[in-house]
Amino acid sequence: MWSVSGTVRLLLGAILVATATAGSGNNSSKVVVCYQGTWSVYRPGLGKFGVAEIDPFLCTHLIYAFLGIEETGKLRVIDAYLDLEDNGGKGNIKSFNALKLKNPTLKTLMAVGGWNEGSKKFSIVASDPEKRAVFVDDVVKFLQRHGFDGLDLDWEYPGQRHSLANEDRSNYIAFLKELKEGLEPFGFILTAAVGSAQFSAEISYDIPSIVPYLDLINVMAYDLHGPWDPVVGINAPLYGSASDATDSTGRQQQLNVDAIVKYWLQAGAPAQKLVLGVPFYGRTFTLATGDGHEPGSPHIGKGIAGKYSREPGVLGYNELCEQMGEEEWTQKWESVQQVPYAYRQRQWVGYEDMRSLSLKAQFVMQHQLGGIMIWSLESDDFRGTCGQQRYPLLHEINRVLFGSGTPTGLTAESNEDQPSEVFSCSADTPLGYVRDPNNCSKFYYCSGGNTHSFDCPSGLNFDLTTNSCNYSDSVNC
Structure with a gap:
């Protein structure tokens, strides 16, 4: 009743x-896909980020990250106290999906996987038709029970990171096909977060074969350089650097947004399904000396941890902009790669700001891509602490894609x-x-x-x- x-x-x-x-304009079909790392609710001080901090009008799709997967094919709730209402839990999933009461055009998805979940369990499930069926059934029931609009499959990565990888590439296609067949009768969306650079993506994906089953393909075009490299480099350069051409393996030329998008398009991904992933965080290094500051300078490892994310080698934009307001950082613009970097003493970071994200959004428009994906909301200056408006990075992306501060179709x-x-x-x-x-x-x-x-x-x-x-x-x- x-x-x-x-x-x-x-x-x-x-x-x-x-x-x-x-009231929608010509760009109403563009998407802004926003992940929330739900563990950020446990961050200290001004870094604490919960559902209450989400502006439901700034994204077209919100993704709840993460749920896990068991070797049996069953879903695994990673933080039951936070996610669910049972046994006095906080009911975070219920609050997350209730954001659609504020914005009825918003779509919410749950992400299964992520880097920490690994690849082996996905590989085991994808190789077994019975376990695939268990997963599909469990996903449909969970989406129905909790009010999500779809699933984001975040298997990082088929064919990589474990010893059972030989058949992953073909099994991934069967996995997506059966997921699509299970979700589609209920109107549920199926998206996937995928590896980006050619030398990695061609191991994991038969791109023409996976395209029919995915509504959106979220290409993780970041973590292209980091402390695993012998020299400092920028997290997500728009274009390659001059030094990339000297790499005899050809891999360095693939590690930029322009090369990644061209590869996926040429390999058979339709532009309207391709969503460019951008980072709201930077990769940090500790320089080998206090003299070398340019990209390509030697380093000795990760930079110091941020006060909110507390992970060495990573600084969210909100952490970095606060540090720059409190300390003397030298800020530079890399004109070839079209991204900023900054340093203070021996700390170095390649990151994103409003200018670089505006250029990436313009790139999306020029190549008629489906939109932009953000990892992740809690790393924007979501409180406006640095003297700008709340969510300055996300607002800039929306300004370029929609000509306003919010997606065109989301406000009356x-x-x-x-x-x-x-x-x-x-x-x-x-x-x-x-x-x-x-x-x-x-x-x-x-x-x-x-x-x-x-x-x-x-x-x-x-x-x-x-x-x-x-x-x-x-x-x-």
Whole structure:
């Protein structure tokens, strides 16, 4: 039986979807796929990032990372206390999917896998038809039970990292095919995070064979250089460096976004399914001496850990921009690779900023790719601590892809179209809903100074006690 509030929410959702569709521009088909590393809720101080910090209007797809996989084919909940409501758990998955009540066009997916989950268990399951069937069945039931819109398969990587890899490439195709057949009748989305550079990707993927089963292909075009290299290099260069051409193996020429995208397109991936993955973090090094600062300088290993991520060799943009505000860092722009780097004493980092991400978003537009994928939300300056708006990196990507601060199809009205006398959120307005002071049927969602405007269906007013539209005689207006 439908409750009154449930019916009202459906009405509101229909109004928002219709209005958003009518206002969509030419780029409405572009996607902004945002991963949340759920462990970031345990970070200290201003680095703590939970569902409450997510702005549901800045991404078209949100991915909950991660769930695991058992050798039996069953799903594995990695942090049951955080993810689920059972036994007094925090119910994080429920809160994550409830973001769709704020933005009805948002899609949510769960990611299974990730680097730490490894490759061996995927390989065992993918090689066995019975175990594949168990996984498909478990995934469908989990998506239905928790309200996700689809699955993101993050097997890193077929054919690599373990000793059972000989048949992974062909088994991966069978795995995707059966997943698609299991998910499609329920309208669930199937996406995959994939390795990027040619010398690695051609081991793992028969690209023309996997394309039919995937709605989006999220290419992880980052971690192209890091402390595993003999010299310092930038995490995700847009183009190759001059020195790459001297590499006799040819691998260095493949380690840039331009080469990666061209490989995937030439190998048979359709541009509209290809989503360019970008990092919101930098790879750090400790220089061998205090004199060599250019890319290609020698190093002795990882840089020091950030105060939030607490992982040597990695600095989130939020950690780095705070450090740059507190300490004297020298910031440089690498004009050939079109990315920034910075150093302070013997600490060195190649990272992304608004300028480099704007160029990557322009690259997506020029090559008519499907959109951009972000790893990951908690590494943006999501609190606006560094003096800019909240989520400056994500806003810049949206500005290029959609011509505004949010995806075109996600807001009922653009703040720029509103007359000056209409209510507008300020930078100090708390994140959340605000009712119009002069019209009880009109309400706004404020996020980092951005105003998202909505109207309740005729005869309904916005109820501040439930943050939803309700019958007028039930609302204290």
